[in-house]
Amino acid sequence: MQITINQPRVIEFLTGLLNTPSPTGYHQEAIAYVRQALEGLELPGLSLQTNHKGALIATLAGESDTAPRALSAHVDTLGAMVREVKSNGRLLLTQLGGYAWNSVEGEGVTVICVGDGQRYRGTVQTINPSVHTSLQAREGKREDERMEVRLDARVASKEETLGLGIDVGDFVCFDPRVEVTETGFIKSRHLDDKAAVAILYGALLALKEHGLTPTQRTTFFFSNYEEVGHGASTGIPADVVEMIAIDMAASTTGEHQNSDEYSVGICAKDSSGPYDLDVRRKLVRLAQAHAIPYKIDTYPHYGSDGSAYLRAGADVRVGLIGPGVDASHGYERTHYDSLEATTQLVVRYLLDKE
Ligand SMILES: [Zn+2]
Numbered sequence: 553m554q555i556t557i558n559q560p561r562v563i564e565f566l567t568g569l570l571n572t573p574s575p576t577g578y579h580q581e582a583i584a585y586v587r588q589a590l591e592g593l594e595l596p597g598l599s600l601q602t603n604h605k606g607a608l609i610a611t612l613a614g615e616s617d618t619a620p621r622a623l624s625a626h627v628d629t630l631g632a633m634v635r636e637v638k639s640n641g642r643l644l645l646t647q648l649g650g651y652a653w654n655s656v657e658g659e660g661v662t663v664i665c666v667g668d669g670q671r672y673r674g675t676v677q678t679i680n681p682s683v684h685t686s687l688q689a690r691e692g693k694r695e696d697e698r699m700e701v702r703l704d705a706r707v708a709s710k711e712e713t714l715g716l717g718i719d720v721g722d723f724v725c726f727d728p729r730v731e732v733t734e735t736g737f738i739k740s741r742h743l744d745d746k747a748a749v750a751i752l753y754g755a756l757l758a759l760k761e762h763g764l765t766p767t768q769r770t771t772f773f774f775s776n777y778e779e780v781g782h783g784a785s786t787g788i789p790a791d792v793v794e795m796i797a798i799d800m801a802a803s804t805t806g807e808h809q810n811s812d813e814y815s816v817g818i819c820a821k822d823s824s825g826p827y828d829l830d831v832r833r834k835l836v837r838l839a840q841a842h843a844i845p846y847k848i849d850t851y852p853h854y855g856s857d858g859s860a861y862l863r864a865g866a867d868v869r870v871g872l873i874g875p876g877v878d879a880s881h882g883y884e885r886t887h888y889d890s891l892e893a894t895t896q897l898v899v900r901y902l903l904d905k906e
Pocket residue numbers: 626744745778799800
């Protein structure tokens with residue numbers, strides 16, 4: 553049977569999610585967005601709950617629950633937090649998640665004041681941003697103490713910035729700059745891992761539109777602390793025997809990677825070690841059986857919600873798949889073909905009898 557993925561609705565969902573700020577620790581808006589979209593599916597057998605930590609757990613009844621499964625994707629993204637309100641009124645940052653400062657240099661930001669919810673605009677730049685005034689504009693190292701946020705407010709002192717309501721601990725969200733091109737590319741920050749959240753949405757939508765039920769009871773786990781390492785460490789039902797983390801395949805070409813932006817990446821190993829071989833073989837079997845383009849790959853500097861769950865002590869077989877993302881943790885890009893391939897594989901996995 554042919555499964556069609558509803559491309560316009562997946563792209564619409566993804567664009568909305570990308571435009572919802574969710575740096576790790578500030579996940580409430582994004583979790584609410586996903587929850588509302590899943591409720592809107594009115595999918596029979598789907599129940600939704602959140603755990604104390606704030607993750608969204610969607611449980612879909614299957615034909616059986618002899619060997620329940622789980623799929624995960626994370627809504628939290630890279631971002632920053634205010635570390636100091638400086639004497640010049642600008643903001644020193646501390647990173648949320650791991651990235652190179654040069655990948656956000658010059659980027660627009662929104663500062664979310666934790667105190668009163670106020671939002672301010674600004675720009676991340678070095679402390680010597682102008683080539684006309686300092687050689688350091690080109691040569692200065694991009695490191696914590698040399699980066700700051702210039703606020704779009706008339707402030708020139710610590711007191712004036714504090715007066716706006718901005719303080720240490722406030723969240724700083726980088727502009728995603730979402731662009732969907734006519735050639736099928738999707739460019740945005742935080743495709744890691746919002747593309748995967750959209751893939752799970754697309755898979756559930758496909759089940760609904762085709763009137764299909766998964767073989768096993770399946771937990772769709774939307775985690776909120778993946779970028780800092782403990783996303784899915786708790787919250788997945790203890791009777792789950794198999795978990796597939798959906799996270800981006802870091803596909804930048806020319807860097808010894810095998811993934812690309814037009815296929816689903818099946819991860820054999822990352823920095824946490826090899827993923828389960830039986831699960832990998834199953835995923836490859838399904839991709840081959842349904843003519844889904846796939847690439848096996850390894851990621852040297854990478855971990856996933858699957859590794860988080862294993863490290864927490866879970867006795868479970870874990871696999872990892874995802875869309876190919878170029879320039880991961882930078883201004884990322886993927887192609888719709890990769891979303892399609894990954895969604896197709898997720899649907900085939902849900903329907904698989906073995
Ligand atoms: Zn990720």
